[in-house]
Amino acid sequence: MQTIVEQPNRCSRSAIVKLPLYVLVLFLLQACHSLNIESARTLAEEGRNVAAAGSSQIFVSDMEFRNAREAEVFMHAYAGAEKPDQILEYYKSIMLELSKRKTVFTNLASLYAIFYDLSSNDAPARIETAVNNLGDAVNNYATTLSSAPFLSNESVTKAGAIAHAAMSARKKNMIMQSSVLIRERLHRLLKLLENPLVRQQLVTWKMNLAQNRAAVAQMLMSHGVLDATPLLNQMGSDAGLQGAPDAADIIRKNTRLSNGLEQVIVYRMQNNLLAIDKGYDATCKAIRELIHLHEQLEKGEPVTVASVRQAIAELQSIAEQLNK
């Protein structure tokens, strides 16, 4: 009789004890949205790649700048004119101003490095171990005091798993918030880069300096002081041929040959100028792809990095073309 009376009481007590646990599990299930931590890590890596490739594509490197300034000095000295101090001063001032803008890409790369750290944070695993260790320590304490263990092994393990889940949910939530933060800034950066004036400033500056270098290369080539053998090697490579040992001498003595090669150089330089434009567009495209990846991550959709990798590959191929 007693048991019959006590049964419902035990049930209701047990239900009361379990209620907070259910609430907790429910909360965790809600918090643990489908955001994929591995995808966040991949996205962080791609973000860093885009920042690095974009920066080298949009901004003039120190070597490009130095060579362009020296080209300017050469052209004037060649013509018997004075060193163009005013132009060189302007160059320096513009380069300084544009270098400050490079900070945007440096900061973007740092931001993605930190986002990667957050995504790789091992706090959930560590907290599970800590909870398990705490349970073991409490039981050891009880054993030391000759008392029965306070916690069963099973409940210690469960507590650890719950702590792991809670920490994972918290981490995912933080990744989600961080992704939104980054995405919003990427939107603004893209808008700025797509601003017609910004675009003209960065693209024309890079083109202008490239044209200086190209003009001097052409002048040196026309005087036969540049060895055209690498160019000959490239032209003959399809047929498996390379420049003859005395090719440079032959070219120097043959006007038609040297004119032909000079035109190839001019053509190549013109294509390089066009590649600067393409590189700028490719950077904007890569940033657009990154924004899309952030949106996918935040929606819990699988992050497909193929398109952003293609955009990075495009950037790298343009950089190779410019460095040839």
Add this chain to the structure above:
Amino acid sequence: MQTIVMDGNLQMAEALAAFNASTLAATAALPKALDKCETEQQMQKIIADRDIVQLAYINALHKSLKHTGPLFEQIAKDLACAAKEIEKKSKKLTSAADALSLLADAARLASALALAFV
């Protein structure tokens, strides 16, 4: 057409593009033009003419940079702030795990101390 007139940025961008096209053409023509000169005076005249075009472009670029500089500075600042915020989140996660780990260590220590008094 209206947007070109209305939007200051676009107008400036178009002007910059036009200046750049002139200076690119002038510099590209320089090797051949200098090659055709017979006297140094002719060469100096050619390079001086090219410099006028080049100066027009770099002067315009220099002035226009003042318009867009603050926009880049603001984004650079925002990116740095976001990095700090995310770093703070990461540290919060780490410190929560650290705190519990510390608690487990403390309990272990308590157990060891209790043993000494048994």
